[in-house]
Amino acid sequence: xxxxxxxxxxSIRTRMHAVTKWLSEASPDVVCLQEIKATEENFPxxxxxxxxxxxxxxxxxxxxxxxxLSKRPFEEIRKGLPGDDNDEQARYIEAVITGDRLPFxxxxxxxxxxxxxxxxxxxxxxxxxxxxxxxxxxLLKFEEALVLAGDYNVIPEAKDVYAPSEWLTEALYMPQTxxxxxxxxxxxxxxxxxxxxxxxxxxxFWDYQRGAWQNxxxxxxxxxxxxxxxxxxxxxxxxHKHTRDGIKPSDHVPVMGTFDF
DNA sequence: ATGGTCGCGTAGCGA
Numbered sequence: 001x002x003x004x005x006x007x008x009x010x011s012i013r014t015r016m017h018a019v020t021k022w023l024s025e026a027s028p029d030v031v032c033l034q035e036i037k038a039t040e041e042n043f044p045x046x047x048x049x050x051x052x053x054x055x056x057x058x059x060x061x062x063x064x065x066x067x068x069l070s071k072r073p074f075e076e077i078r079k080g081l082p083g084d085d086n087d088e089q090a091r092y093i094e095a096v097i098t099g100d101r102l103p104f105x106x107x108x109x110x111x112x113x114x115x116x117x118x119x120x121x122x123x124x125x126x127x128x129x130x131x132x133x134x135x136x137x138x139l140l141k142f143e144e145a146l147v148l149a150g151d152y153n154v155i156p157e158a159k160d161v162y163a164p165s166e167w168l169t170e171a172l173y174m175p176q177t178x179x180x181x182x183x184x185x186x187x188x189x190x191x192x193x194x195x196x197x198x199x200x201x202x203x204x205f206w207d208y209q210r211g212a213w214q215n216x217x218x219x220x221x222x223x224x225x226x227x228x229x230x231x232x233x234x235x236x237x238x239x240h241k242h243t244r245d246g247i248k249p250s251d252h253v254p255v256m257g258t259f260d261f
Numbered sequence: 262a263t264g265g266t267c268g269c270g271t272a273g274c275g276a
Contacts, residue, residue, distance in 0.1 A: 010276085011268055035276090037269070062269050063276095113276060121275095153276095207276085208266040251267075251276085 006149035008252035032108030036065035060090035083131035099261030109150030114171030146227035159200035192224035196237035
C-alpha cells in the first residue's frame with residue numbers, strides 16, 4: 001500500500017514542528033507540499049531526509065514553492081508546469097515512483113489563488129488552469145496511475161464551502177474557475193474525495209482570520225485528482241483535520257489517499 | 262464598509 005498525501009504548509013521553516021509530528025504519526029509514503037516559501041538554500045533538506053524521505057523541490061524566495069517527499073527513490077522528476085517559459089512562479093513538481101505492485105506518477109500543484117477577480121491575477125490563474133489541462137491531457141495518454149495532488153485554490157461545489165453566497169465574487173469559487181476545474185475532471189480524472197466520501201462540509205482550509213476555525217467556516221480546496229488506473233486502486237481517503245488544532249498550525253490540513261500500488 | 266490573522270522579512274504584499 002502507498003499512502004500519498006498533499007499539504008499546503010504555509011512556510012516549511014515555520015511549520016517544521018507540525019510537519020515532523022505529522023510525518024511520524026501518519027507515515028505517508030509520498031508527500032506533496034505547497035507554499036514552502038523557501039529556496040534550495042534555506043529548505044530543511046537534512047531534517048526531512050533524516051526521517052527517511054528523498055526530497056525534491058521547486059523553490060522560490062518568500063512566496064509559493066512546492067516539494068515532493070518520498071520514502072521510495074524518484075525514477076523521474078519534472079520541475080515546472082510546461083506551457084509558459086516566462087512563468088517565474090514555483091508552483092509545480094512531478095515525480096515517478098514505483099510501489100510494491102505498480103509505478104505511479106504524482107504531481108505537487110500550487111494553483112494560483114487568483115484574487116482579486118477580475119484582474120491580472122485572475123487572468124494568470126485561468127491561464128495556469130489551461131496549461132494544467134493541456135499537460136494533464138498528455139499525461140493521461142500514458143494510461144498509468146497518476147495522482148495530481150495539491151492546493152487547487154478551487155472550491156468545486158456549493159457543498160464545499162460554509163457560506164456559498166459569500167464566495168460568489170471570489171476567484172476560488174467564481175463560475176469560470178469551477179467550469180475550468182470541471183473541464184479538467186472531464187479529461188477522465190476523478191476526485192478521490194468524491195469517490196470515497198463526497199459529503200458536504202468536509203473542509204481542508206480555514207482562514208486565520210475572524211475565528212474561521214472555531215466557527216468551522218472552512219472551504220475544500222486541497223484535492224487529489226486520479227487517473228482511472230489510480231482511481232481503481234484507492235482504498236482509503238482521509239482529511240487530517242486534527243492538525244488545524246496544533247501549535248502554530250497551517251491554515252490548510254493534510255489530505256491523504258491510500259492506494260494498492 | 263471595515264477590520265480581522267498569519268508569513269516573509271523588516272514595508273508592504275500575498276493569502
